[in-house]
Amino acid sequence: MTALLPAFDLALAAWLDFSWMERAVEHATGWLGLVIIFVYSFLIAFAxxxxxxxxxxxxxNLGLDYAGRMTVIILVSATGKALGSVFAFHIGQEAKDSGIVMRWLRRSPVDIVAWSEKQTMNIARKWGYGGLAIALCVPFFPDTLSIYAFSILEEDYLKFAGATFVGSAGRLLVTLAFFHGAATLL
Structure with missing residues (x-):
């Protein structure tokens, strides 16, 4: 029995290692590639x-020039992330209503809820859903926490989906601009 535990641990670690999903995206091609991008973007929003x-x-390889390919990728990714964010939003609404989840989060060694509520409240008070969209435009920053934190405090699914779509598309545009600018400097 103990000989099976290391094999189980390795299998579990491999299953929880999502780098295979990133590799699938990096090698995605054709119309199936758009499905992979959509699913990846949906999942990265909440999981x-x-x-x-x-x-x-x-x-x-869709027969498009560079600008067309990037436009399609951005639109598909932003749509997937917006829908995944709505799913996270729903989970946040359920968690907000569940005293058990909130009590557990408040008792964690780092008070994630208090910190994220404070930051999110500051953004929400100052800029509302536009603030969420702006916060999501920051490249290479994991935005799942922001999505969940905002979802606990807000209640409008449609505005939330719109903000995450705009923020996700903006994030990819900022990333492209950064790399394009860096490439022209070299």
């Missing part, structure tokens, strides 16, 4: 660790 910018590396 996967990592950053969403990896979708820009997908070598989609």
């Amino acid at each position: 996967l660790p990592g950053v969403s910018e990896v979708v820009l590396a997908a070598p989609l």
